[in-house]
Amino acid sequence: MEIGLNHYLVLSTILFAIGLVGVMRRKNLLLLFFATEILLNSVNVAFAAISHYYGDLTGQMFAFFVIAIAASEVAVGLGLLIVWFKRHGSIDLDSLSSMKG
């Protein structure tokens, strides 16, 4: 049985759906960050698969840039989260709604 591009795209879709479920049902901001990591990784799988099956290296290049963006997102996001936790003592999403919008 040959593994084709569609297999990888379906896998990427499943992982993306799991990440989206995580983003929508989590309240804790740290676990929301985990869910965004899953989203970025699922897209990376799709990029690498397309790069392999079309013999083009652009997909891998974009996967590298996605990894770089994920790393910097974690650094800045965790810094902001620490500042928020020092100020309010909680990293729940509900504590962010100070404007009562």
Next chain:
Amino acid sequence: MFEAIAFYLFAFLTITMFFITVTTSQALYALTALAAGMIFISAFFFILGADFLGAVQIIVYTGAVMALYAFGMMFFDTTREVKEKQGNKYIIIGLSTLAAILVVVIFATPMVSENIVALYPAIEGVGNTQEVGLVLFTKYLVPFEVAAIMLLVAMVAGIVLAGKKMDLSITLMNDEDLEKEKNKKVLS
């Protein structure tokens, strides 16, 4: 044959790990499951022949990002159970499936219309790492440098945000304030 076995095995493992990450109520379990899932994801890159990408995935994600999360978790109260949002389950699952299908359509539309041409075709006779280097340092040199500057900015931002008293500037303070600041007991 072996490719199919490896694909299905790692697909099952990855989906299980990420499912644990989004459903568990313990932050520590979520962190460990996410780290395991990242390593299993790198297996797909090795299957697809993107060796360098797989190595980068292991080093950056499980080495740097997970370590950063582990250190970040020391600041938070992660021992208690995480509360979940009480929303409509069907709306959540429906919306996520819809968005995921949208992603597939975005990826699949150029393939169906068959106008994909390999802009930078794989070079014969060299390894994956050499190919990546050749393309990265010719066609993608400017994005590469911009990514380097972005990482530097992120590093500075992380230090300034998480460091103690990094919001004070010694050069901009006058002498009395500086003395006051020196005599003040370090909080927390």
